[in-house]
Amino acid sequence: xxxxxxxxxxxxxxxxxxxxxxxxxxxxxxxxxxxxxxxxxxxxxxxxxxxxxxxxxxxxxxxxxxxxxxxxxxxxxxxxxxxxxxxxxxxxxxxxxxxxxxxxxxxxxxxxxxxxxxxxxxxxxxxxxxxxxxxxxxxxxxxxxxxxxxxxxxxxxxxxxxxxxxxxxxxxxxxxxxxxxxxxxxxxxxxxxxxxxxxxxxxxxxxxxxxxxxxxxxxxxxxxxxxxxxxxxxxxxxxxxxxxxxxxxxxxxxxxxxxxxxxxxxxxxxxxxxxxxxxxxxxxxxxxxxxxxxxxxxxxxxxxxxxxxxxxxxxxxxxxxxxxxxxxxxxxxxxxxxxxxxxxxxxxxxxxxxxxx
Amino acid sequence: xxxxxxxxxxxxxxxxxxxxxxxxxxxxxxxxxxxxxxxxxxxxxxxxxxxxxxxxxxxxxxxxxxxxxxxxxxxxxxxxxxxxxxxxxxxxxxxxxxxxxxxxxxxxxxxxxxxxxxxxxxxxxxxxxxxxxxxxxxxxxxxxxxxxxxxxxxxxxxxxxxxxxxxxxxxxxxxxxxxxxxxxxxxxxxxxxxxxxxxxxxxxxxxxxxxxxxxxxxxxxxxxxxxxxxxxxxxxxxxxxxxxxxxxxxxxxxxxxxxxxxxxxxxxxxxxxxxxxxxxxxxxxxxxxxxxxxxxxxxxxxxxxxxxxxxxxxxxxxxxxxxxxxxxxxxxxxxxxxxxxxxxxxxxxxxxxxxxxxxxxxxxxxxxxxxxxxxxxxxxxxxxxxxxxxxxxxxxxxxxxxxxxxxxxxxxxxxxxxxxxxxxxxxxxxxxxxxxxxxxxxxxxxxxxxxxxxxxxxxxxxxxxxxxxxxxxxxxxxxxxxxxxxxxxxxxxxxxxxxxxxxxxxxxxxxxxxxxxxxxx
Ligand SMILES: Nc1ncnc2c1ncn2[C@@H]1O[C@H](COP(=O)(O)OP(=O)(O)OP(=O)(O)O)[C@@H](O)[C@H]1O
Ligand SMILES: [Mg+2]
Numbered sequence: 001x002x003x004x005x006x007x008x009x010x011x012x013x014x015x016x017x018x019x020x021x022x023x024x025x026x027x028x029x030x031x032x033x034x035x036x037x038x039x040x041x042x043x044x045x046x047x048x049x050x051x052x053x054x055x056x057x058x059x060x061x062x063x064x065x066x067x068x069x070x071x072x073x074x075x076x077x078x079x080x081x082x083x084x085x086x087x088x089x090x091x092x093x094x095x096x097x098x099x100x101x102x103x104x105x106x107x108x109x110x111x112x113x114x115x116x117x118x119x120x121x122x123x124x125x126x127x128x129x130x131x132x133x134x135x136x137x138x139x140x141x142x143x144x145x146x147x148x149x150x151x152x153x154x155x156x157x158x159x160x161x162x163x164x165x166x167x168x169x170x171x172x173x174x175x176x177x178x179x180x181x182x183x184x185x186x187x188x189x190x191x192x193x194x195x196x197x198x199x200x201x202x203x204x205x206x207x208x209x210x211x212x213x214x215x216x217x218x219x220x221x222x223x224x225x226x227x228x229x230x231x232x233x234x235x236x237x238x239x240x241x242x243x244x245x246x247x248x249x250x251x252x253x254x255x256x257x258x259x260x261x262x263x264x265x266x267x268x269x270x271x272x273x274x275x276x277x278x279x280x281x282x283x284x285x286x287x288x289x290x291x292x293x294x295x296x297x298x299x300x301x302x303x304x305x306x307x308x309x310x311x312x313x314x315x316x317x318x319x320x321x322x323x324x325x326x327x328x329x330x331x332x333x334x335x336x337x338x339x340x341x342x343x344x345x346x347x348x349x350x351x352x353x354x355x356x357x
Numbered sequence: 358x359x360x361x362x363x364x365x366x367x368x369x370x371x372x373x374x375x376x377x378x379x380x381x382x383x384x385x386x387x388x389x390x391x392x393x394x395x396x397x398x399x400x401x402x403x404x405x406x407x408x409x410x411x412x413x414x415x416x417x418x419x420x421x422x423x424x425x426x427x428x429x430x431x432x433x434x435x436x437x438x439x440x441x442x443x444x445x446x447x448x449x450x451x452x453x454x455x456x457x458x459x460x461x462x463x464x465x466x467x468x469x470x471x472x473x474x475x476x477x478x479x480x481x482x483x484x485x486x487x488x489x490x491x492x493x494x495x496x497x498x499x500x501x502x503x504x505x506x507x508x509x510x511x512x513x514x515x516x517x518x519x520x521x522x523x524x525x526x527x528x529x530x531x532x533x534x535x536x537x538x539x540x541x542x543x544x545x546x547x548x549x550x551x552x553x554x555x556x557x558x559x560x561x562x563x564x565x566x567x568x569x570x571x572x573x574x575x576x577x578x579x580x581x582x583x584x585x586x587x588x589x590x591x592x593x594x595x596x597x598x599x600x601x602x603x604x605x606x607x608x609x610x611x612x613x614x615x616x617x618x619x620x621x622x623x624x625x626x627x628x629x630x631x632x633x634x635x636x637x638x639x640x641x642x643x644x645x646x647x648x649x650x651x652x653x654x655x656x657x658x659x660x661x662x663x664x665x666x667x668x669x670x671x672x673x674x675x676x677x678x679x680x681x682x683x684x685x686x687x688x689x690x691x692x693x694x695x696x697x698x699x700x701x702x703x704x705x706x707x708x709x710x711x712x713x714x715x716x717x718x719x720x721x722x723x724x725x726x727x728x729x730x731x732x733x734x735x736x737x738x739x740x741x742x743x744x745x746x747x748x749x750x751x752x753x754x755x756x757x758x759x760x761x762x763x764x765x766x767x768x769x770x771x772x773x774x775x776x777x778x779x780x781x782x783x784x785x786x787x788x789x790x791x792x793x794x795x796x797x798x799x800x801x802x803x804x805x806x807x808x809x810x811x812x813x814x815x816x817x818x819x820x821x822x823x824x825x826x827x828x829x830x831x832x833x834x835x836x837x838x839x840x841x842x843x844x845x846x847x848x849x850x851x852x853x854x855x856x857x858x859x860x861x862x863x864x865x866x867x868x869x870x871x872x873x874x875x876x877x878x
Contacts, residue, residue, distance in 0.1 A: 222737035233723030241735030
């Protein structure tokens with residue numbers, strides 16, 4: 001049985017590379033004095049694939065604004081979307097780290113849930129804010145480390161290893177909560193998320209800072225490059241001197257910490273944690289990550305693409321909800337958006353490959 | 358034994374290409390190429406790296422769509438263009454592509470089956486495992502491949518993989534006999550690039566046999582001796598244009614090379630320098646592994662040491678162990694007098710030992726990354742400022758190596774997977790040899806590299822050695838030892854059994870040493 005592989009390994013992504021080369025070579029060309037044939041301008045197909053998700057997002061915003069002029073394009077609604085999506089963004093960012101290294105981490109939702117429950121339980125027991133936060137991050141780091149050991153040292157398939165740890169965490173959740181809703185009793189922990197920055201919730205600032213940080217690490221440092229090489233050609237990367245085991249392990253550990261942070265923020269902001277909290281956050285995070293891999297830098301899991309993926313899904317469900325649609329419509333929308341965006345980029349990639357290569 | 362059926366066709370052209378062009382995003386890989394392939398002959402398709410050979414073959418195979426205006430005739434019938442894999446198969450074309458095209462995660466038998474659907478009764482009918490295995494086993498046996506049809510392709514070494522790919526290209530000919538031989542056109546893109554001599558011989562012999570039975574072959578190789586031995590007709594591409602289309606008859610090896618390269622190549626033989634006197638850089642004692650049985654060796658600063666031997670002698674394992682890619686089960690290594698026990702290639706590289714691994718596509722290149730990213734992979738420390746990548750520095754560093762190793766096209770942002778095979782190899786060599794160090798390990802470094810670039814790489818390696826680097830070269834190409842090495846060790850089933858120095862390093866003597874050991878078994 002072969003679980004699906006992360007797309008860095010699939011041929012489609014490789015086929016689409018021609019596009020990202022066109023994009024990234026623009027700056028390189030200017031400073032390259034070597035003679036080489038002029039490259040074709042990016043054609044409509046390239047633009048459609050690289051920016052399809054963004055175009056779709058803009059169209060959607062226009063349509064909802066026309067249909068719902070009083071409720072959708074209001075500053076309150078925009079603020080609500082941005083604040084509501086801050087935590088999903090952090091979780092989606094967590095997901096792209098193992099994905100870039102070529103592996104799935106299915107425990108991220110469960111880590112988020114367990115961290116939220118840990119946070120409330122500790123706060124209610126009187127632990128001060130810094131202790132609670134550190135405990136949450138430690139939970140994420142520990143689960144991430146266990147995942148890393150299983151995958152890197154023992155050699156368990158990541159899909160299965162992280163599924164197993166997710167299942168264990170869901171059991172622990174039931175144990176800690178006694179199978180009932182936990183309610184935050186102290187204001188101290190709520191303070192983590194109640195501050196406002198420019199009249200926006202502070203979680204948005206957290207998400208922006210983390211996005212910038214991750215963007216820097218993934219795109220601008222050797223760490224990010226080696227992480228991607230680990231995902232795209234593990235043997236070659238290893239033989240070239242990349243310590244692939246370390247990159248793989250750190251992707252799980254950092255992802256665990258980020259997911260735990262998202263959990264702590266969620267508990268602080270919401271003030272409650274259901275015993276089953278967590279898993280429902282996993283699929284949207286992956287959907288956003290995969291949507292993100294079709295845009296900005298097609299073929300790569302990238303930070304801004306992922307952020308846009310989260311926003312796209314959020315705008316869709318927000319607009320539909322405001323239109324009075326029921327939950328099932330939103331679910332169908334989310335699934336269909338993912339299907340269409342990813343298929344479109346694969347199809348256009350294939351068409352271009354036929355035509356130009 | 359040519360049957361009357363094929364007599365009708367002998368003399369006519371098996372395949373005729375007219376006005377074939379292929380443009381990749383504004384770049385011409387093939388430029389109005391026209392030639393004919395005579396039936397019942399072996400036609401060598403030659404050209405330097407990136408000249409368009411593989412592209413031409415992929416057009417025939419229906420992988421690439423040619424530019425409008427081309428025409429293709431097979432066996433007198435005009436083919437509709439673009440070809441598809443199906444029309445190509447039906448027209449009798451059989452391929453062994455440069456990248457072999459086997460699926461690692463499937464067994465040999467399954468790899469045979471997916472080109473060969475007819476063996477199952479309909480798409481949904483049950484596949485007869487037993488029949489399939491019997492058929493595959495028979496084909497493998499004809500090619501002297503002694504592995505089980507149920508073995509995973511990923512577990513085979515490059516030699517066996519190539520042999521399996523070749524056997525697969527031949528399979529239905531084997532089945533339906535002479536008639537099919539005469540009808541089909543077998544197209545082989547560098548089947549011998551990473552094969553040792555004795556396997557090359559197996560392949561050449563089967564090709565000659567095929568021809569004797571009326572078969573038509575298109576054969577790509579950078580090894581001119583092979584071409585001279587088996588080919589009847591010569592078709593040469595340069596920068597996508599046809600530059601020669603003639604019978605090979607009178608041409609010598611040097612004539613062929615100069616037609617390919619476009620100028621005469623001087624054979625550079627290094628003056629025999631006698632044994633090196635430098636300090637010992639890398640020393641190994643009693644290295645034992647899966648194949649190796651206690652190997653002792655020493656390489657001195659400035660020395661180029663060759664390691665030769667038959668398949669399975671442990672050449673690549675020795676390189677892997679020295680490069681930190683595999684741990685020896687016992688033995689001791691020293692680097693510049695200090696104990697050296699790398700736990701990973703990263704440690705080895707940090708200690709100054711870098712390596713060109715044997716399998717380019719899996720171990721050498723990260724195919725979905727750019728040439729720049731591949732050249733600097735594992736060496737990014739040199740290209741950072743305050744911990745962050747310095748894009749300009751990296752690009753300049755990559756450009757310098759691209760120029761030094763004449764990677765074409767000289768575009769650092771191009772994906773390495775879109776480069777021609779030989780140019781990919783140059784990138785891998787550039788990474789290993791371009792960043793200094795104390796020892797350089799080369800496993801089959803010039804596989805798939807054309808004659809000119811081979812010479813350039815040899816010059817670079819010589820230069821590095823002159824600067825004091827210690828070099829170990831494992832190769833199946835004896836000519837490479839002659840051009841480069843100060844000393845050659847012969848490995849036989851995991852043991853060092855002979856050593857050649859000075860005038861003894863010549864192709865005949867090395868072949869003799871290797872063969873003696875094989876025969877002594
Ligand atoms: N899919 C592709 N997209 C863009 N350019 C390509 C693609 N495939 C090949 N090329 C370019 O076309 C040219 C011809 O390449 P090709 O692989 O046919 O060379 P080759 O003669 O087989 O060389 P080698 O001896 O190194 O295998 C090269 O410049 C190569 O970079
Ligand atoms: Mg080729």
